Amino acid sequence: MKKLHEHTPAEQVALPYPALCELRKAAYSDAIGAMTVPDEIKNFALVMTERAGATIQVWRVRLPWLEALMVVRYGEEPGHWPEAFSAEDIQRALRWMAGDTPASVVWANQHPNL
Numbered sequence: 001m002k003k004l005h006e007h008t009p010a011e012q013v014a015l016p017y018p019a020l021c022e023l024r025k026a027a028y029s030d031a032i033g034a035m036t037v038p039d040e041i042k043n044f045a046l047v048m049t050e051r052a053g054a055t056i057q058v059w060r061v062r063l064p065w066l067e068a069l070m071v072v073r074y075g076e077e078p079g080h081w082p083e084a085f086s087a088e089d090i091q092r093a094l095r096w097m098a099g100d101t102p103a104s105v106v107w108a109n110q111h112p113n114l
Helices: 009-014 017-033 039-052 065-074 087-099
Strands: 055-058 062-066
Touching: 017 039, 017 062, 017 065, 039 065, 039 087, 055 065, 062 065
Parallel strands: none
Antiparallel strands: 055 062
8 A cells, every 4th residue: 555645645635535544644653753752742642641542533533642743733744744843842742731732632531432
């Protein structure tokens, strides 16, 4: 199966939405895997996983915490993501830990059927 970046934009648009989501999720995981993750961001993922499970709903897709943080902050195209987490990413993660999550993030306790 081709990776997300191997599909042209027109091919991506033509894909069934669930297939596109799976390609995106794999691309997000690859992007995170290539990044150095600061200790504060690692702690964020651990704390949030303990509180709410390993994944969170972002729009219509369930993602691990680090991928969710990046999608909400930089968008669904991982080619637009920076190569490293910034101080602002750490601040965003701390706000999420304090309960200030954006509207695009849906907690399971808000929608128990997720």
